[in-house]
Amino acid sequence: MIFESLAEKLQNTFKKLRGHGHLSEDDVSTAMRDIRMALLEADVNFKVVKDFIAKIKERAIGANILESLTPAQAVIKIVNEELTELMGGSVSRINIAPNPPTVIMMVGLQGAGKTTSVGKLGIMLKKQGKHPLFAAADIYRPAAVKQLQVLGQQLELPVFSMPEGTDPVVIAEKALEYAHSHANDVVIIDTAGRLQINEELMQELKSIKSIVHPHEILLVVDAMTGQDAVNVAESFNNDLGLDGVVLTKMDGDARGGAALSVKAVTGCPIKFVGTGEKLDALESFYPDRMASRILDMGDVLSLIEKA
Amino acid sequence: MGFFNKLKSSLTKTRKSFTEKIEQLVIGYADINDECLDELEEILISADVGVHTTMKLMDDVRSGIKKKEINSPQDLHPFLIKHISTILSSGENSPAAALTGPTVILVIGVNGVGKTTTIGKLAKYYKNENKSVILAAADTFRAAAIDQLQIWGKRANADVIAHGEGADPAAVVFDAVKATISRQTDILIIDTAGRLHTKTNLMDELNKMYRVIKREIPAAPHETLLVLDATTGQNAIHQAELFTKAAPISGVILTKLDGTAKGGVVVGIKEALSMPVKWIGVGEGEDDLQPFNAEEFAAALFEK
Numbered sequence A: 001m002i003f004e005s006l007a008e009k010l011q012n013t014f015k016k017l018r019g020h021g022h023l024s025e026d027d028v029s030t031a032m033r034d035i036r037m038a039l040l041e042a043d044v045n046f047k048v049v050k051d052f053i054a055k056i057k058e059r060a061i062g063a064n065i066l067e068s069l070t071p072a073q074a075v076i077k078i079v080n081e082e083l084t085e086l087m088g089g090s091v092s093r094i095n096i097a098p099n100p101p102t103v104i105m106m107v108g109l110q111g112a113g114k115t116t117s118v119g120k121l122g123i124m125l126k127k128q129g130k131h132p133l134f135a136a137a138d139i140y141r142p143a144a145v146k147q148l149q150v151l152g153q154q155l156e157l158p159v160f161s162m163p164e165g166t167d168p169v170v171i172a173e174k175a176l177e178y179a180h181s182h183a184n185d186v187v188i189i190d191t192a193g194r195l196q197i198n199e200e201l202m203q204e205l206k207s208i209k210s211i212v213h214p215h216e217i218l219l220v221v222d223a224m225t226g227q228d229a230v231n232v233a234e235s236f237n238n239d240l241g242l243d244g245v246v247l248t249k250m251d252g253d254a255r256g257g258a259a260l261s262v263k264a265v266t267g268c269p270i271k272f273v274g275t276g277e278k279l280d281a282l283e284s285f286y287p288d289r290m291a292s293r294i295l296d297m298g299d300v301l302s303l304i305e306k307a
Numbered sequence B: 001m002g003f004f005n006k007l008k009s010s011l012t013k014t015r016k017s018f019t020e021k022i023e024q025l026v027i028g029y030a031d032i033n034d035e036c037l038d039e040l041e042e043i044l045i046s047a048d049v050g051v052h053t054t055m056k057l058m059d060d061v062r063s064g065i066k067k068k069e070i071n072s073p074q075d076l077h078p079f080l081i082k083h084i085s086t087i088l089s090s091g092e093n094s095p096a097a098a099l100t101g102p103t104v105i106l107v108i109g110v111n112g113v114g115k116t117t118t119i120g121k122l123a124k125y126y127k128n129e130n131k132s133v134i135l136a137a138a139d140t141f142r143a144a145a146i147d148q149l150q151i152w153g154k155r156a157n158a159d160v161i162a163h164g165e166g167a168d169p170a171a172v173v174f175d176a177v178k179a180t181i182s183r184q185t186d187i188l189i190i191d192t193a194g195r196l197h198t199k200t201n202l203m204d205e206l207n208k209m210y211r212v213i214k215r216e217i218p219a220a221p222h223e224t225l226l227v228l229d230a231t232t233g234q235n236a237i238h239q240a241e242l243f244t245k246a247a248p249i250s251g252v253i254l255t256k257l258d259g260t261a262k263g264g265v266v267v268g269i270k271e272a273l274s275m276p277v278k279w280i281g282v283g284e285g286e287d288d289l290q291p292f293n294a295e296e297f298a299a300a301l302f303e304k
């Protein structure tokens, strides 16, 4: 079988080991290798994996899994606990300002899903009784403003935009003024996609930040991102100071190891996950679900119960 | 220091490029030992080459050591470039064209990878070769996708065939093929909506477009290009596997290589599925598209 889940793999590994008598520390290392592979295949950054494995190994040895009658389950339990803990701190709420408007800024690489997430967040907040305003601060991508306007129309939410060529910093500033005078208690700013190494565009974000003082800067990350996720997250966090992460395109089959990498470098919580192209496809983030998805553990709970 | 902080500082330190790491490997190890090989393995993984292909390359390295092709850490760098270029250069890398009549290019991929932008660049490329070009706006789903393609069409001075938002994409494709034939246009490039490879209904929709093209011009599409984002990790392999079932892929376009991601994932795709890479995207501008060169790419994977 090619696509063995990690849980199955571990069961098999330990079964094999059991065959030749007593389990040794070396045998634990073999199991650790399986876990390492699973994490790497899920796109968790290799450095994050390294530290994680060291921690698991320490705990596994400390917990005397060698004595356990069901060492595979015991290891799975430890891995699951540690991973959930690492993904943890589920705060899927956003910081609401005591004095409205609450300003939310979406940032991230090109095509990550920022504009779509602006729409999704907008309708979510509208349903909670808020009056969001969208600010179209992407002046670079062809038809970016139009895209946001279409979303605004679909959701019956106002979109603030300015004539072509206006500086995004000015757009953000004026959007805030507009919100004040139109009783919009939330402003969600859509920014252009940019590479974290593009200093000029990163400076633009810093300028927007210093003018509008966002209560929430959300990094939008594609769940399919590979090893580069740490570089992206680290740069955006260093330059802007992030408050949370939106993990998009979780409706696919990506294992989403990027989530772990991003959480590990920035320490800031994953607040929402995008689960589709439609505007109602935004959900809260559940660390335990994410943990078993990254590890492809199958039905973890039923396995752990046996341990 | 907490777990996160420790990790963060260690990441900063290790966040070095391939070549720098390999150079350190060369300096750090007088001989090739297990530790040195472990580090090499990490270097490959960190470039998104993937676990499977990394293991294969490591096997190559080990047998290279046995055969005395690799005698010291210095030999590792050229050895790997050579092996990776070999993986990448197999198959036909140059864009296909129709022998007679119009060349039809179908562009597919998951959401946000850069399909529409790449089509704009391709239109410009073919225009520069004095070809006539029609673009088909068969993404009728994404908000303002049609407007986006129309802006690109204007930039490249190419006609755009479009219906309204929400129209049947296959009908757009049908009209575009008809227009291409009747206007005797050289090139038709079809923009499709981003779709995840796991969504059966959307894959069926894509397959329908493919069949409509084939019905009108049996030799078409002459190219079905899968667009992949260089920052994508191991999921790209699943994407390639499933897309090719709906519309047989003739080549890959790798976008966003102007970032820090090395696009090592195509090495894995090439190795597992033998799909040629035809173009690379290196920016958001209309000239930021280059034909793929396997050797240059392999070298760039190891570049600072």
Ligand SMILES: Nc1nc2c(ncn2[C@@H]2O[C@H](COP(=O)(O)OP(=O)(O)OP(=O)(O)O)[C@@H](O)[C@H]2O)c(=O)[nH]1
Residues within 6 Å of the ligand: A108, A109, A110, A111, A112, A113, A114, A115, A116, A117, A138, A141, A144, A191, A192, A193, A194, A220, A248, A249, A250, A251, A252, A273, A274, A275, A276, A277, A281, B111, B112, B142, B194, B196
């Ligand atoms: N399947 C799926 N698609 C999504 C999700 N979120 C966004 N998308 C799609 O991803 C593509 C890119 O989304 P955008 O919102 O335009 O991304 P962006 O970050 O604003 O892109 P730029 O402004 O060009 O940087 C679109 O096709 C969206 O429909 C999601 O959670 N699931």
Ligand SMILES: Nc1nc2c(ncn2[C@@H]2O[C@H](COP(=O)(O)OP(=O)(O)OP(=O)(O)O)[C@@H](O)[C@H]2O)c(=O)[nH]1
Residues within 6 Å of the ligand: A110, A111, A141, A193, A195, B109, B110, B111, B112, B113, B114, B115, B116, B117, B118, B139, B142, B145, B192, B193, B194, B195, B255, B256, B257, B258, B259, B280, B281, B282, B283, B284, B288
């Ligand atoms: N830096 C960089 N950005 C790129 C490149 N190619 C495309 N982009 C950007 O990526 C984002 C998404 O590009 P699109 O062409 O809209 O992607 P798409 O695949 O058509 O997206 P959907 O139709 O929503 O699935 C845009 O912001 C583009 O400007 C590239 O080679 N480098």
Ligand SMILES: [Mg+2]
Residues within 6 Å of the ligand: A114, A115, A116, A138, A141, A144, A190, A191, A192, A193
């Ligand atoms: Mg956008």
Ligand SMILES: [Mg+2]
Residues within 6 Å of the ligand: B115, B116, B117, B139, B142, B145, B191, B192, B193, B194
């Ligand atoms: Mg598109």
